[in-house]
Amino acid sequence: MAGKIPDLNAKVRAGTGKGAARQARRDGDVPGIVYGGGAEPQSISIPFNYLLTMLRKGRFMSTLFNLKIEGQDDVRVICRGVQRDVVKDLPVHIDLMRLKRTSRVKLFIPVEFLNADTAPGVKKGGVLAVVRPEVELEVLAGEIPESIVVDLANAEMGDTISISSVTLPEGAKPTIDRDFVIANISAPRSVLADDDDGDESEDSGEEAAEEATEE
Numbered sequence: 001m002a003g004k005i006p007d008l009n010a011k012v013r014a015g016t017g018k019g020a021a022r023q024a025r026r027d028g029d030v031p032g033i034v035y036g037g038g039a040e041p042q043s044i045s046i047p048f049n050y051l052l053t054m055l056r057k058g059r060f061m062s063t064l065f066n067l068k069i070e071g072q073d074d075v076r077v078i079c080r081g082v083q084r085d086v087v088k089d090l091p092v093h094i095d096l097m098r099l100k101r102t103s104r105v106k107l108f109i110p111v112e113f114l115n116a117d118t119a120p121g122v123k124k125g126g127v128l129a130v131v132r133p134e135v136e137l138e139v140l141a142g143e144i145p146e147s148i149v150v151d152l153a154n155a156e157m158g159d160t161i162s163i164s165s166v167t168l169p170e171g172a173k174p175t176i177d178r179d180f181v182i183a184n185i186s187a188p189r190s191v192l193a194d195d196d197d198g199d200e201s202e203d204s205g206e207e208a209a210e211e212a213t214e215e
Contacts, residue, residue: 005076005144008065008096009050010034013043021093030091034067034077037098044069044096051091055082062106062136064144067096076141078105101142106175108134111182112147121157121185128152130183135163136175145169150182160184 013024013031020043021031029045054060060079067077081095099105116128135148150166164179174180 005064005066007068008046008054008077009068010044010046012069013045016043025092030094032094032096034075034096034098037075037100039098046094048091051094055091059108062108064099064105064107064141065096067098099141101140103141104138105141106136106138107144108136109139109145109172110134110147112149113183114149114151115153115155119152119155119185121155121159122152124157125188126157126185127188128183129186131181132183135182137168137172138175139169139172143169143171145172148182152185155185157185157187 010032011029013020013029015023024031024045025048027045028048030048030051032044032046033041034044035041060082063078065077065079067075076099077096078099079094080097082091083093084090085092111130111133113128113130116122119126119128122128137145137148139145148166148168150161152161155161160181161183162179162181163174163176166182168174
């Protein structure tokens with residue numbers, strides 16, 4: 001089941017149209033609208049600095065939020081558009097869509113690695129290199145997994161873990177069609193450096209032997 005869904009605080013905006021939107025901006029808010037989910041559209045506003053902070057955290061458009069409006073039941077929403085000032089690139093309007101539990105959404109889900117410290121490859125000196133700490137999945141709004149679980153109990157040095165080798169939560173699928181790497185267990189740099197030095201020594205020895213033969 002889903003972990004904690006982040007809250008998005010808003011308030012009801014009095015009035016509609018450009019005049020009401022301008023007044024909201026003068027009051028230090030960003031006007032917006034919430035629609036969908038079988039209910040009537042509702043005009044809202046969100047404090048400018050608060051929204052700007054949320055946007056700067058990243059992936060705002062692909063995050064499921066718990067919309068909180070005083071005096072109303074919480075509802076799950078996802079952002080479907082942020083209009084920005086063409087000069088200052090700051091938010092001036094936001095569109096939020098209500099979601100039913102059966103709605104399918106695209107969200108970034110964190111990857112959890114089990115037995116990362118006891119994997120055979122790690123115990124032999126290998127290093128776990130995480131390529132994707134989170135993966136974008138298409139999931140049901142009512143069945144959002146807390147994480148994608150990758151068990152490294154049998155992972156050896158040199159092994160690569162791709163998305164095709166991971167059991168995904170029921171009903172979830174990657175948004176990327178091709179197979180892609182999530183992590184791998186690589187040899188430590190010191191071992192790789194020793195191997196390179198060994199190769200160079202062998203090459204030098206072979207060259208010296210060839211020169212001696214030619215003489």
